[in-house]
Amino acid sequence: MNSETYILGISAFYHDAAAAIIKNGEIIAAAQEERFTRVKHDPRFPVNAINYCLEEAFIEADDLEAVVFYDHPLLTWDRIVKNCAMVGDESYPTFNSALKSVLGIKLWVEQYTLKAIGTLGKTGKIVFAGHHMSHAASSFYPSPFEEAAILSLDGVGEWSTTTLGYGKGNDIKVLKEINYPHSLGLLYSAFTYYCGFKVNSGEYKLMGLAPYGKPTYVKEIYDHLIDVKADGSFRLNTDYFGYLKGDKTTNEKFHALFKGEPRKPETKITRKEMDLAASIQVVTEEIMIKIARHIRELTGSKNLCLSGGVALNCVANGKLLAQKIFDNIWIQPAAGDAGGALGAAFVAYHLYFKAPRKPMVGSKGDSQHGTYLGPAFSEAEIGAFLDRHNYPYSKFENSADQYSLLAKELDSGKILGFFSGRMEFGPRSLGARSIIGDARKTDMQSKMNLKIKYRESFRPFAPAVLAEDVSDYFKLDTESPYMLLVAPVKENLRTNVNSEEQLKENNDDMLGVINQARSTIPAVTHVDFSARIQTVHVGTNKRFYDLLMAFKALTGSSVLVNTSFNVRGEPIVCTPKDAYQCFMRTEIDILVLENFVLFKTLQPKIENDENWKQQYELD
Amino acid sequence: MKTGNSNMNSINAVDERIRKVFDAIMLEAKSGKTYFPLKADTTVESYYDTPQHEEYAYFSFIDTTNKENLLSDFNNLWKSDHELKPVAPAMCDLAFDLRETQGEQSTDLSPFVYTLY
Numbered sequence: 001m002n003s004e005t006y007i008l009g010i011s012a013f014y015h016d017a018a019a020a021i022i023k024n025g026e027i028i029a030a031a032q033e034e035r036f037t038r039v040k041h042d043p044r045f046p047v048n049a050i051n052y053c054l055e056e057a058f059i060e061a062d063d064l065e066a067v068v069f070y071d072h073p074l075l076t077w078d079r080i081v082k083n084c085a086m087v088g089d090e091s092y093p094t095f096n097s098a099l100k101s102v103l104g105i106k107l108w109v110e111q112y113t114l115k116a117i118g119t120l121g122k123t124g125k126i127v128f129a130g131h132h133m134s135h136a137a138s139s140f141y142p143s144p145f146e147e148a149a150i151l152s153l154d155g156v157g158e159w160s161t162t163t164l165g166y167g168k169g170n171d172i173k174v175l176k177e178i179n180y181p182h183s184l185g186l187l188y189s190a191f192t193y194y195c196g197f198k199v200n201s202g203e204y205k206l207m208g209l210a211p212y213g214k215p216t217y218v219k220e221i222y223d224h225l226i227d228v229k230a231d232g233s234f235r236l237n238t239d240y241f242g243y244l245k246g247d248k249t250t251n252e253k254f255h256a257l258f259k260g261e262p263r264k265p266e267t268k269i270t271r272k273e274m275d276l277a278a279s280i281q282v283v284t285e286e287i288m289i290k291i292a293r294h295i296r297e298l299t300g301s302k303n304l305c306l307s308g309g310v311a312l313n314c315v316a317n318g319k320l321l322a323q324k325i326f327d328n329i330w331i332q333p334a335a336g337d338a339g340g341a342l343g344a345a346f347v348a349y350h351l352y353f354k355a356p357r358k359p360m361v362g363s364k365g366d367s368q369h370g371t372y373l374g375p376a377f378s379e380a381e382i383g384a385f386l387d388r389h390n391y392p393y394s395k396f397e398n399s400a401d402q403y404s405l406l407a408k409e410l411d412s413g414k415i416l417g418f419f420s421g422r423m424e425f426g427p428r429s430l431g432a433r434s435i436i437g438d439a440r441k442t443d444m445q446s447k448m449n450l451k452i453k454y455r456e457s458f459r460p461f462a463p464a465v466l467a468e469d470v471s472d473y474f475k476l477d478t479e480s481p482y483m484l485l486v487a488p489v490k491e492n493l494r495t496n497v498n499s500e501e502q503l504k505e506n507n508d509d510m511l512g513v514i515n516q517a518r519s520t521i522p523a524v525t526h527v528d529f530s531a532r533i534q535t536v537h538v539g540t541n542k543r544f545y546d547l548l549m550a551f552k553a554l555t556g557s558s559v560l561v562n563t564s565f566n567v568r569g570e571p572i573v574c575t576p577k578d579a580y581q582c583f584m585r586t587e588i589d590i591l592v593l594e595n596f597v598l599f600k601t602l603q604p605k606i607e608n609d610e611n612w613k614q615q616y617e618l619d
Numbered sequence: 620m621k622t623g624n625s626n627m628n629s630i631n632a633v634d635e636r637i638r639k640v641f642d643a644i645m646l647e648a649k650s651g652k653t654y655f656p657l658k659a660d661t662t663v664e665s666y667y668d669t670p671q672h673e674e675y676a677y678f679s680f681i682d683t684t685n686k687e688n689l690l691s692d693f694n695n696l697w698k699s700d701h702e703l704k705p706v707a708p709a710m711c712d713l714a715f716d717l718r719e720t721q722g723e724q725s726t727d728l729s730p731f732v733y734t735l736y
Contacts, residue, residue: 104717
């Protein structure tokens with residue numbers, strides 16, 4: 001191994017293809033392919049993300065020590081073959097398409113890599129990291145912990161759906177696992193589908209819907225769908241699920257249990273969907289807490305690392321934190337498959353090459369660099385882009401002046417598109433590619449939903465708060481830099497609103513109650529007074545931190561609304577061009593591109609862009 | 620990698636070969652081997668398994684340089700599943716042939732990307 005060891009990790013072919021590069025165990029860059037191709041959740045081999053990673057590292061592909069893929073296609077194929085053998089003749093259509101997909105495309109990672117960058121690294125062959133090992137590595141190695149229990153929960157990867165492990169120094173050991181078809185992720189996805197949301201992206205909506213409902217179906221779920229042991233291990237009753245046969249996530253028996261066909265997407269959400277969402281959320285939380293207690297006993301560690309798609313359930317994460325089973329919890333911000341690219345690179349470095357782990361650096365000791373791991377654009381690049389198109393702008397040499405102006409505009413109700421520094425890696429916008437507004441404004445939520453995001457949403461927006469002020473607003477005594485923890489708004493900030501009564505008065509129409517002011521920061525207060533919190537730190541995003549400081553100096557409030565810089569169905573913006581397009585297509589008032597500020601009222605109209613909404617499929 | 624379109628005859632021929640592989644698996648499956656449990660088991664205290672595929676859990680390699688080497692990987696994968704070994708050569712042949720004929724990757728996302736693809 002060389003003194004400068006670069007390793008490229010790749011995830012692809014399933015959901016959210018991505019690439020990541022590490023140098024001597026330090027993260028250099030990571031990005032999802034969708035940000036470059038502008039296709040949401042793009043699963044294709046991530047040629048653009050790979051090229052970006054190589055550029056960011058200032059290396060040629062020949063300099064790579066190894067290229068690592070985050071999943072083992074033959075082991076996945078083993079599961080598919082055995083699944084079909086168990087199901088019988090009716091699985092043939094699935095077998096046919098799966099064979100073409102796995103043996104015709106996914107098996108040939110080496111060829112795709114060679115076509116993209118002309119080399120397989122100095123190892124001369126692709127290293128295949130285990131799917132759940134990639135998840136585990138993505139949460140342990142960048143964490144601030146020298147040793148930790150490691151829990152990975154997702155739909156399925158190869159055979160595993162849940163793995164319990166332990167990490168110490170540069171080593172990770174898998175201790176226990178639960179295998180397909182028994183999966184907490186697939187159970188949650190079945191309810192996502194049944195409630196009329198898109199599987200693999202609508203899980204977040206189901207989680208957001210849960211607080212409107214009552215967990216009235218918990219008994220049905222435990223009685224019929226899942227058996228959970230005292231140690232949190234579980235088994236599904238596959239009689240109720242369609243995914244073994246491949247036609248649907250649920251089946252007629254599932255529909256009969258809940259007395260009706262699945263809700264059709266985009267139709268009215270009823271009390272039933274609200275209660276189902278609340279019920280599966282409770283079950284998920286209870287199982288996660290039981291597993292956490294078990295892995296605490298199993299490993300004796302006071303630290304927990306979490307990853308896998310289920311770890312994006314920030315409500316469950318918040319409940320887990322509140323149980324105080326562990327002293328410390330660290331969750332990989334790219335917890336889903338995209339983060340597998342990063343984890344795979346770490347697997348090669350620490351487990352294949354057996355390289356030692358470095359002391360932790362960065363925010364609270366983690367080495368994720370605030371997850372600002374994507375492309376940044378220089379003042380010269382942005383200036384050239386704006387000048388080339390003659391877009392009018394103001395350029396600020398003094399950032400204090402800039403933030404003072406922006407704070408005043410926010411205070412007056414204006415909405416900003418905020419583009420600053422390196423793009424986030426993972427599904428959340430954290431102040432690098434964000435839409436920002438004043439959380440105190442009662443109409444901010446509906447304005448952002450209807451005029452910016454173009455959605456009639458029951459979901460609240462997330463608060464970004466100065467890290468040092470978080471406990472002034474929320475019942476949270478730890479950092480949440482990656483927006484992966486949900487905690488309640490403090491009682492003294494709440495207003496006397498009874499959402500349950502309001503729902504009854506509105507015949508269970510959520511949109512009738514969504515815009516009620518439930519606290520002094522209504523735009524970020526959910527119906528149950530919860531909030532999905534991002535703590536903002538000077539060490540990882542100084543510009544966003546300075547904006548919050550300026551807003552606090554002007555208004556006394558250190559909370560802003562932070563939502564992703566995109567419209568519904570669009571990947572989060574990556575370049576100044578993407579940002580300008582989104583700015584002009586929505587009612588965002590002001591675009592901030594680093595130290596450039598653009599006012600909507602001064603911009604020329606974009607010609608022939610009326611049909612842009614057809615560009616993005618609804619998520 | 621070739622990405623040209625396949626004509627209808629070659630698609631039918633491939634489908635026939637896939638059908639044969641599938642039928643062979645179904646024939647073996649009739650022996651009644653259970654690959655995974657389908658329901659709860661009241662007799663056990665825990666559903667956790669010890670790692671089932673430890674050889675692949677950390678890192679491993681797949682040798683696709685030629686059919687013989689890929690077949691060796693298949694045989695290693697199914698060293699405890701003797702009933703599946705007879706279909707491995709046909710799968711290797713299909714893999715190499717499909718590599719030449721499969722089209723561009725799709726941007727479509729099936730809700731079953733994890734479970735079945």
